[in-house]
Amino acid sequence: MDKAIQIALLGFGTVGTGVVKVLESNADDIMKKVGAAIVLKKILVQSANKARKVATGAKIVTDIESIVNDQDIQIVVEVMGGEKPAKDYILQALRAGKHVVTANKDVVAKHGKELFEAAEASHVDFLFEASVGGGIPIIRPLKQCLAANRISEIMGIVNGTTNYMLTKMTKEHMDFATVLAEAQAKGYAEADPTADVGGFDAARKIAILASIAFGARVTLDDVYVEGITNIAIQDIEYARELGYVVKLLAIGKQDDQGINVRVHPALLPNSHPLAAVNDVFNAIFVKGDAVGETMFYGRGAGELPTASAVTADIIDVARDIRHGVSSRILCTCFEKKAICPVGTTESPYYIRLLVEDKPGVLAAIAGAFGAQQVSLHSVIQKRKVNGRTEIVLITYRVTDESIRLAMSTLAGMSVVNKVGNIIRVEAEEIIS
Amino acid sequence: MDKAIQIALLGFGTVGTGVVKVLESNADDIMKKVGAAIVLKKILVQSANKARKVATGAKIVTDIESIVNDQDIQIVVEVMGGEKPAKDYILQALRAGKHVVTANKDVVAKHGKELFEAAEASHVDFLFEASVGGGIPIIRPLKQCLAANRISEIMGIVNGTTNYMLTKMTKEHMDFATVLAEAQAKGYAEADPTADVGGFDAARKIAILASIAFGARVTLDDVYVEGITNIAIQDIEYARELGYVVKLLAIGKQDDQGINVRVHPALLPNSHPLAAVNDVFNAIFVKGDAVGETMFYGRGAGELPTASAVTADIIDVARDIRHGVSSRILCTCFEKKAICPVGTTESPYYIRLLVEDKPGVLAAIAGAFGAQQVSLHSVIQKRKVNGRTEIVLITYRVTDESIRLAMSTLAGMSVVNKVGNIIRVEAEEIIS
Structure with a gap:
């Protein structure tokens, strides 16, 4: 068995507590999988005196320096959440040559590029499985299991x-x-x-x-x-x-x-x-x-499910450390691709309207849609409400822009009392 | 970009054809992910003259030696299926220091231990994502993403x-x-x-x-x-x-x-x-x-879904080769655990019987179950069939052994005309 791999947690809230519990309760199995023990050396908190829900042998610290400057610590696990100061702490850790595991969607979504570059420059791992879908394996499956697609x-x-x-x-x-x-x-x-x-x-x-x-x-x-x-x-x-x-x-x-x-x-x-x-x-x-x-499919949040994903990343980094490898899989954004404006998005739409209950109303409405090349798949009268009629329309596949133009015309029609809602239909084919 | 990684396929049937297609159609993306091109050098087939569904620049060969002795080939991909000669070919490849990817459930289920040991001895990877669930990522999620559980x-x-x-x-x-x-x-x-x-x-x-x-x-x-x-x-x-x-x-x-x-x-x-x-x-x-x-969830079989999993493994091995690492994750069967005999398995049971349509029958049947400590959750008379009655019973949670004993008693009762079926109910709680 190799010598223990020492890690530090940034944050001791819900997810941090979960990570402490999982590392503790499954320590034997994890040690076998890694080939070395994983030891939690320090936990960074805001207030050292706050009561905690779980006991730990780790040292509680309040300054990031005592972690990034600690040569024994090889993996920094950021579970504090939010953008500040998490992003800066992650950067400091990466620059100090620590591998980083994070559960922080804000930081990854906003600063991914900068963090990946820092990880690459320091030849360390940067993993974030828990940032999306809590305990559900999705980042690694996308980067590895579906890599051929x-x-x-x-x-x-x-x-x-x-x-x-x-x-x-x-x-x-x-x-x-x-x-x-x-x-x-x-x-x-x-x-x-x-x-x-x-x-x-x-x-x-x-x-x-x-x-x-x-x-x-x-x-x-x-x-x-x-x-x-x-x-x-x-x-x-x-x-x-x-x-x-x-x-x-x-x-x-x-x-x-x-x-x-x-x-x-x-x-x-x-x-x-x-x-x-x-x-x-x-x-x-x-x-x-x-x-x-x-x-x-699985639990997208919660103490233990999120800790499951964070700890899996810790195990993966630890396996890399044991095998003397790092940055096996970093940023995979190799290309620049155009982002299509939402106006060009096409889908069928569900539209709920409250209209006057008199002859010719449906024809007038259908005409307003037709003028914007919006074809109606179905028009269903649902119920009478104080002498008016609630109707539900399902359109064929149209652009977001066409539907907006049609709706602004409709909103100005005297026979249309109220636009109740407009919701996209996410389906290859409309169910009839 | 590093120099190309050369591979060989064993088998050119449905899955092999899929792998050739995927490597070809997504070659650019795969090269970016790996940091080197993946080149299919040779394909082992039984009959060199058979017409193929897809064109390939690979050399078609009929002897395993021309692959295991080829120093350029770093990864051998076994997609021939069946136990023989696949298992021997995999062993030869591993012993020759080739990394091996296989889609072969028979070989992995029966000879996993021997193959893992050979891989470990040769310091090479042995991956088999496609052996279960076709294109569904499940082996890697279990070994990595859920490793903390x-x-x-x-x-x-x-x-x-x-x-x-x-x-x-x-x-x-x-x-x-x-x-x-x-x-x-x-x-x-x-x-x-x-x-x-x-x-x-x-x-x-x-x-x-x-x-x-x-x-x-x-x-x-x-x-x-x-x-x-x-x-x-x-x-x-x-x-x-x-x-x-x-x-x-x-x-x-x-x-x-x-x-x-x-x-x-x-x-x-x-x-x-x-x-x-x-x-x-x-x-x-x-x-x-x-x-x-x-x-x-996904497609458990088929040319392209299975090829998706096989090619993901190839990409993973290629990343390992690029980073000079191997055997990061091999066999994880660290412990010996007892296998419980099926007789001790507990579940509720669904039982369909055809019984005589006369007074006292249900009481007699309930008595036979009771004698084996099998409690009935519900007894439902479903329909009359030629003067007999088809009934459906749902038991409470009982052992497999108890149900077998009860059923053998029932089968000998004159009022029981036929045991239609006995099916386990896989549920935490019986729906009432």
Whole structure:
């Protein structure tokens, strides 16, 4: 058995606690897999006096220097989250020749390029499996297991909070505000839920996934983002009647025109593998030219699932250290690819309108869509509401731009009382 | 860019053709990922004159020596299948210092230990991602991504032929014989379908998966095997009425008693992630102490999906060669663990009986079960058949041994006309 590999944790919150637990409880197995023990030497915290949920033999420190200057420490594990000071600490560690493992989606999505370059310059590993999908193996499968493929599509349910909320709305017929309050009470949603329900958390994750899947850097600014705050209970019920579920999807696609990356709610056919992913579970669906359709499913957050991914990265680095190798697989963004503007994105649309209940209304509406080359697949009258009619339209595949033009015309029509919602349909073919 | 890495293929059938196609069509991307070109130098075939479905610049050879003695060839890729002569060729290649990639479940399940030892002795890589689950990443995720976990359960739908057949029976209400004939006509099932419908193909795969998941060698002989030939259309329909689907499951579980490995049809609750895996798709569900529940889904066979996994292994070895490292991750069967006899396996059971339609019959049957400590969760009378009654029983969790004893008593009772079927229920809790 080789001599122990010493590591340091930056952060001792939920994920840090999980990593301490996993390293401790599975120490024997991990030692066999690595061929050396992994010893947690130091943990960086903000306040040294705070009570902790788990005992550790590690030294608690409050300054990053005592870690980056410690020659015994070979791997620095960043689990503090947030952009500052995490990014600077990671950079310092890389420059000091430490291998780095991080669970930080903000830092990877925003500063990936700089960090990879620093890792390469120092000939060290930089791994971040836990930054997307919590415990679900997805970064390594994309970089290694699917490396022979040209990926055309990566589509994920990558935010557990919103998936829990949409599942509750679907299964228990609760409205958005009630579900949000319940999710907040349970600790599934933050007091300020914007990052989750606004789609921004998912946007960071799809930026990371798309960069790897397509071999070209995709940054947060490249991602079109729309949250779930407008999803009403009747949208979910009408979708169900039509054979769909409503999910918040993070989508990356590439074709000859370039890359298209977006986060938005969508109607997904019940038959799609992602449609059955419920509650706080996450899943990532990947389509490659050789492998066809694959999906990776599991818990996208939480103390132990995230610690599972972080510790797997630690084990991988430790194996590299034992074999005297590093930087085997670093940045894979080899190309520059065009980002397609969202206006050119094509999909069928679900549109819910409240219209006047009188003759000629449907013809007028169909005419307004037709003027923008938007063809309607179906028009369904759903119910009467105070002398008006709620209708649901499903369009054929149209560009985002055409639908926006058509909707602005419609909004100005006197027979259209209210545009209830407009939601993309993510399907190869419309279910009839 | 480093100098090209030269490889040889053993076999030029379906998978070999796929590997040639993938290496050719994605050559540029693969070269960027590896940092060197991968050049296919030679292909070993049985008959040099046979027409091939894909053009290749590789030299076609018919003797293994011209490959193992070729100093330029660094990676040997075995895609011929079957035990002989594949195993000997792999051994020769390993002993000659070649890295080996194989898609061969028979060889890995039966001779894994010997091949790993040969790889270790020669300081080369031995990878076999394609041996289970076709294109689905599962071997590498188990060995690396989930390395921090103690795995308690691995359960898969790992045979596409039988999953296609059971899906057809379920969705189109076709009986076993009709579906088998159709699958054979479509080329999904072999003329002799025993390996698939008898569960033996799945048994090889779960032996490989369980060995890795539990860190202890599990051989084919350790696997209890039962196929799907007895599954009748009414079993599938009764299961559906109760909230289950019938699937051929390959199951490995470990607890303090040891390892339990088996392949058999089972009733799986509709809510289980594997329940929605249909047609020729495969999926492997893994439960770990840190990660919780995860699932890996995709195409379990076919030219290009299997080639995706084989080529990923080739890329991984090539990265190792470029970085001057090998044997980073070889055999992980560190421990010896007890294999639990199938008689001790516990599960609820579904039992379909044809019984005499007269008073006191149900009491007599319940008594026979009770005598073996088998408690009945429910007894449902399904239909009258020629003056007899077909009944379905669901038991509480009992050992395999108890159920066998109870069934032998039942079979001898005059009121029991026929034992229609006995199928395990794979569920934590019985759906009521």
